[in-house]
Amino acid sequence: MLSTLGRFKERTIHAALFLSAAVSVATTAGIIWVLVYESAFFFRCDWSLLTEFLTGTEWTPLYAPPHFGVLPLICGTFLIAGGALLMALPIGLATAVFLSEYAPSSVRSVLKPLLEILAGIPTVVYGYFALTFVTPLVLQPLFPNTEVFNAASAALVVGVMIIPTISSLCDDALRAVPRSLREAAYALSATKLEVSTRIVLPAALSGVMAAVLLGLARATGETMAVAIAAGMTPKMTLNPFVSVQTLTGYMVQVSQGDTPAGSIAYQSIFAVGLTLFTITLAINLIAHRVLRGFREAYE
Amino acid sequence: MSVAPGIFVPRLQRRRRIGTAVATMCALLSLIGVLFLGVLLVRIGKEGWESLTPTFLTNFPSVLNPEQAGIKSALWGTLWLTLVTVVVSLPVGVAAAVYLEEFARPGRLRWFIHINISNLAGVPSIVYGILGLAMFVRWLHLGRSVLAGGLTLALLVLPVVIIASREALAGVPKSIRLAAYALGATRWQTVWSHVLPAALPGIMTGVILALSRAIGEAAPLLILGALTYVAFVPSGPMDAFTALPLQIYDWIDRPQPEFHRLAAAGIILLLGILLPMNAVAIGVRAWHQRKKAW
Numbered sequence: 001m002l003s004t005l006g007r008f009k010e011r012t013i014h015a016a017l018f019l020s021a022a023v024s025v026a027t028t029a030g031i032i033w034v035l036v037y038e039s040a041f042f043f044r045c046d047w048s049l050l051t052e053f054l055t056g057t058e059w060t061p062l063y064a065p066p067h068f069g070v071l072p073l074i075c076g077t078f079l080i081a082g083g084a085l086l087m088a089l090p091i092g093l094a095t096a097v098f099l100s101e102y103a104p105s106s107v108r109s110v111l112k113p114l115l116e117i118l119a120g121i122p123t124v125v126y127g128y129f130a131l132t133f134v135t136p137l138v139l140q141p142l143f144p145n146t147e148v149f150n151a152a153s154a155a156l157v158v159g160v161m162i163i164p165t166i167s168s169l170c171d172d173a174l175r176a177v178p179r180s181l182r183e184a185a186y187a188l189s190a191t192k193l194e195v196s197t198r199i200v201l202p203a204a205l206s207g208v209m210a211a212v213l214l215g216l217a218r219a220t221g222e223t224m225a226v227a228i229a230a231g232m233t234p235k236m237t238l239n240p241f242v243s244v245q246t247l248t249g250y251m252v253q254v255s256q257g258d259t260p261a262g263s264i265a266y267q268s269i270f271a272v273g274l275t276l277f278t279i280t281l282a283i284n285l286i287a288h289r290v291l292r293g294f295r296e297a298y299e
Numbered sequence: 300m301s302v303a304p305g306i307f308v309p310r311l312q313r314r315r316r317i318g319t320a321v322a323t324m325c326a327l328l329s330l331i332g333v334l335f336l337g338v339l340l341v342r343i344g345k346e347g348w349e350s351l352t353p354t355f356l357t358n359f360p361s362v363l364n365p366e367q368a369g370i371k372s373a374l375w376g377t378l379w380l381t382l383v384t385v386v387v388s389l390p391v392g393v394a395a396a397v398y399l400e401e402f403a404r405p406g407r408l409r410w411f412i413h414i415n416i417s418n419l420a421g422v423p424s425i426v427y428g429i430l431g432l433a434m435f436v437r438w439l440h441l442g443r444s445v446l447a448g449g450l451t452l453a454l455l456v457l458p459v460v461i462i463a464s465r466e467a468l469a470g471v472p473k474s475i476r477l478a479a480y481a482l483g484a485t486r487w488q489t490v491w492s493h494v495l496p497a498a499l500p501g502i503m504t505g506v507i508l509a510l511s512r513a514i515g516e517a518a519p520l521l522i523l524g525a526l527t528y529v530a531f532v533p534s535g536p537m538d539a540f541t542a543l544p545l546q547i548y549d550w551i552d553r554p555q556p557e558f559h560r561l562a563a564a565g566i567i568l569l570l571g572i573l574l575p576m577n578a579v580a581i582g583v584r585a586w587h588q589r590k591k592a593w
Contacts, residue, residue: 122515221423
């Protein structure tokens with residue numbers, strides 16, 4: 001039997017552990033509250049501002065008169081995130097297929113840690129590489145019209161950045177496909193490629209889709225590489241060789257500049273932050289829903 | 300050769316050849332990431348090696364005089380930030396993981412906290428900067444201090460610590476817990492003396508990876524309003540600070556090539572801290588997987 005003191009101790013510990021777990025819930029609540037509360041200060045000045053924010057195609061908060069249409073920033077964000085995905089999806093998926101279906105365990109045990117190292121490199125380093133290597137030595141010789149700051153170099157390094165995310169999640173999904181499915185196909189004299197592409201890949205499709213969505217969410221929220229390499233000119237364009245600005249890039253620009261705290265331009269970073277948070281949260285929620293469907297399939 | 304319709308033609312040779320071609324292509328594509336890593340490291344090594352002198356480590360940054368500029372304040376700032384981050388995120392993160400794995404009953408509350416944590420892990424780091432700016436810098440009046448920066452980074456890496464610790468705890472076999480209960484241990488005694496030690500290598504891997512992520516983060520600190528030009532070493536948690544990735548960003552942001560070389564030197568230093576940390580984390584995990592007693 002526990003003494004009263006012992007029971008008190010167990011209860012106290014239980015409560016302390018619960019409070020620690022509650023910190024994460026408080027963090028989410030804090031993020032949502034701060035974003036909504038501070039955005040309300042931004043929109044309060046003018047109700048038509050909300051309409052302009054959501055539908056306007058000009059983002060010039062530091063000019064007079066300022067325009068606060070967030071679409072150019074969203075356009076820049078998706079230009080870069082989409083370009084990154086276009087590059088990371090085939091490479092990440094091929095890497096995952098190679099790792100899970102073909103590579104001997106010795107190759108696997110070298111390649112996986114190397115990809116983890118790639119994932120562990122700070123994004124400011126990717127930005128430096130994009131600005132001093134990718135743009136002047138790769139893009140500008142190939143496409144002479146490329147500006148010093150451009151969306152393509154940012155998309156390229158962000159793409160490399162999310163390769164490990166996509167390949168490791170796809171690898172997990174492919175390896176979760178039961179052996180019996182593969183063996184059944186082999187028994188029907190399918191080749192290894194046919195087993196991989198017609199049996200394993202379709203069976204792991206929801207896992208692959210979740211990996212793509214999580215990679216997209218990461219690319220959308222990526223900040224430093226984009227702030228360094230993509231420039232600071234908000235624009236509605238799909239031309240990857242000119243300077244654009246993303247949601248995150250704008251927040252960095254305002255934070256490091258001389259914009260006085262409390263001014264409407266400064267307050268706009270909260271509205272932009274709320275937009276970014278809403279987009280990434282939506283992508284993440286869809287990804288987790290897709291992933292849960294895939295986990296249930298074989299359990 | 301004509302074949303009656305409906306008869307299966309194996310064409311095995313051709314199918315195998317296509318298979319080999321695709322397999323080779325997959326193998327080559329999987330090397331792109333590694334190739335990129337190699338080019339990046341060589342390139343930065345070449346650019347920054349010359350600037351990486353002893354005075355680079357002991358001098359303060361200088362706007363006018365790139366030859367004399369150093370990274371001392373950023374290095375100390377990063378050390379201070381890391382200290383605050385680990386002191387906060389390690390106990391809170393492990394305690395939360397212990398609660399979710401060992402104490403909480405399966406049910407709505409546990410499910411809700413679980414979903415909440417996996418969504419937090421996907422929130423962009425810059426959004427944590429906004430939270431820190433409003434909560435720590437303004438409401439709690441911590442100012443743009445080491446403490447505000449460290450707390451922000453601690454919240455940022457908390458999901459990583461919790462998820463890794465939960466995985467480590469879940470990997471400890473049930474028999475260990477049952478044996479402890481059979482000898483009359485309480486739940487907490489079981490966790491503290493048996494489950495946590497067994498899960499320690501996995502937790503350590505997670506914590507090291509989380510810290511290395513915190514050390515490389517610049518975006519949330521920029522939003523907090525951390526300074527990029529600091530010519531002193533913080534002497535306490537309430538002092539202003541800069542950090543390695545911030546100083547590097549500041550140098551990249553200047554157009555002159557001298558500053559770009561300084562940035563490359565800073566990156567060598569930053570990677571010189573992060574790559575060994577990651578190697579240790581990956582090594583601990585590999586060692587643990589081989590040595591596991593169960």
